[in-house]
Amino acid sequence: MRIGNRRIGAHHPILVQSMTSTLTEDLKGTLEQIRRLEEAGCEAVRVACPNDAAADNLPAIKAGMTVPLIVDIHFSFRLAMRAIEAGVDKIRLNPGNIGGKRKVQDVTKAAKDRGVTMRLGVNSGSVEKELLEKYGWPSPEAMVESAMRHVEMLEELDYHDFCISIKSTDCQTLVEATRELAARCEYPLHLGVTEAGLPAYGSLKSAAGLGALLLSGIGDTIRVSLAADPVLEIPVCFDILKATGRRVTSPELIACPTCGRIEIDLETLVKDVKLRVESKYPKLPVKISILGCVVNGPGEASEADIGVAGGKGSGVIYRAGKQVKLVKENELLDSLMEEVARFAAEYEAKNNVGSTAAPK
Ligand code: SF4
Known part of the structure; x- marks a missing residue:
């Protein structure tokens, strides 16, 4: 799968990414943080796009960076279309949450036309109500079923340029769900323990969750989510890849x-x-x-x-x-x-x- 000028999946190196913690409306601050992330070795940067003021800045953000730009949309069809038009490299959204089949068709068509790829991201908070009722809690089975629903929606439209993430704050849930997902489909997988915490414990927790998956050969791109300056996440990502032997780029x-x-x-x-x-x-x-x-x-x-x-x-x-x-x-x-x-x-x-x- 392509993300701007990078590729993930198959034999490609596992990509290290992070997300800005600035308000995307703050163009100067966001570009400055992206520059520091790039200097630290970050290979793709995600920004949140929660409103039109943030969307207004996407073309300038894209123009001011060298690594691929990923934009987090969540639920808004309109903002997804604006991000695609702005020329971003990848958007994160869940097709089941943007307002119906017609809108999913329009987004995938626009994404295809502009060469924009996607990440489907399921976490414990995004599992559908009926799945929570069926399984009783956002269990690994519930999260996998939720992810596969989104996958099927895109496959029906013959759109396959996406990766998938299942994130959890609980390592056991993350590992079980991601292993099951890896067994069920061949799309590239993005790994992360969500809301891992402050740098010391958050790094260890991420190493535990991501390490179990990486050692089984699962994972094509990773993020460590620390409650701190995101620049601190980058060396942790590279150390986890080194410790698991999945990508060694330093002594x-x-x-x-x-x-x-x-x-x-x-x-x-x-x-x-x-x-x-x-x-x-x-x-x-x-x-x-x-x-x-x-x-x-x-x-x-x-x-x-x-x-x-x-x-x-x-x-x-x-x-x-x-x-x-x-x-x-x-x-x-x-x-x-x-x-x-x-x-x-x-x-x-x-x-x-x-x-x-x-x-x-
Ligand atoms: S000093 Fe020798 S025996 Fe002791 S921990 Fe080091 S290598 Fe092992």
């Missing part, structure tokens, strides 16, 4: 928790390596393992691209599980960075990508 550090067998100052070394590697090679998907002693070192190092196992005032450096050299503890950081530089050169040549190093 990953594995470090032991240390114990009574520790033989080097591991904590300082890990912090120094993190600082140096992330500042020098922010886009290098290298896995570095740093272990405090030889007990687990060789085994763990073989799982990483580059490894260090501490010894008495020294350390052994590994590359792809093979011992490269033994160095003194005070030379570990520099020796490790030499291996990272070699790894970066090989990675860039092998994958025919540009420099993974930070600009000077």
Whole structure:
């Protein structure tokens, strides 16, 4: 599925997106927040469009950004048409909620004509009354049935350019519902734990819910919904993708928790390596393992691209599980960075990508 100049689904990278928290009527503030989101690596931005004043600003917002623009419509047929006419890339709406079959036909026709795609978004608050009566609560079954109703409405009109999300504040409900939805259809899925909370707990909760799905191979685009500046959501999204191995775009550090067998100052070394590697090679998907002693070192190092196992005032450096050299503890950081530089050169040549190093 296309969203502006990006694609999602199948083999395409899982897209990281967020939503502005400014009033869309505030053009300057919204564009400023979008600029900061783009700088943080956000790959598509959604804005709310609750009224005509917000809709008036959509052309200028679209013109002022580089990533695709998604517009959240909810219930208004008229605002959906205005967003499509404004040239946005994707709209979020539920066809069952915009006022009847004729209006759904008109919206899908306009969307098709302008190459605008859609997200059908079901959450616990949007489940239809009769489904709530049937299931007793916004259960996973109720949310899937609600989503499939919207899907069928669009399929009847031969419109297939959409992704679907089922969001819940409850991880178990989210995971069960999304797994069921993934089993029932092949449309790309947008994942998110809705209203996850303040940054610390909200990030963990999102990792729990999204992680379970991502590890099962489900999910084509994600958002982490924090009660904070949305820019904070972006690194969390990328960390969740990295931790699940679904999209690794930066260095990953594995470090032991240390114990009574520790033989080097591991904590300082890990912090120094993190600082140096992330500042020098922010886009290098290298896995570095740093272990405090030889007990687990060789085994763990073989799982990483580059490894260090501490010894008495020294350390052994590994590359792809093979011992490269033994160095003194005070030379570990520099020796490790030499291996990272070699790894970066090989990675860039092998994958025919540009420099993974930070600009000077
Ligand atoms: S690697 Fe060694 S020092 Fe680190 S936790 Fe394991 S046994 Fe302890």
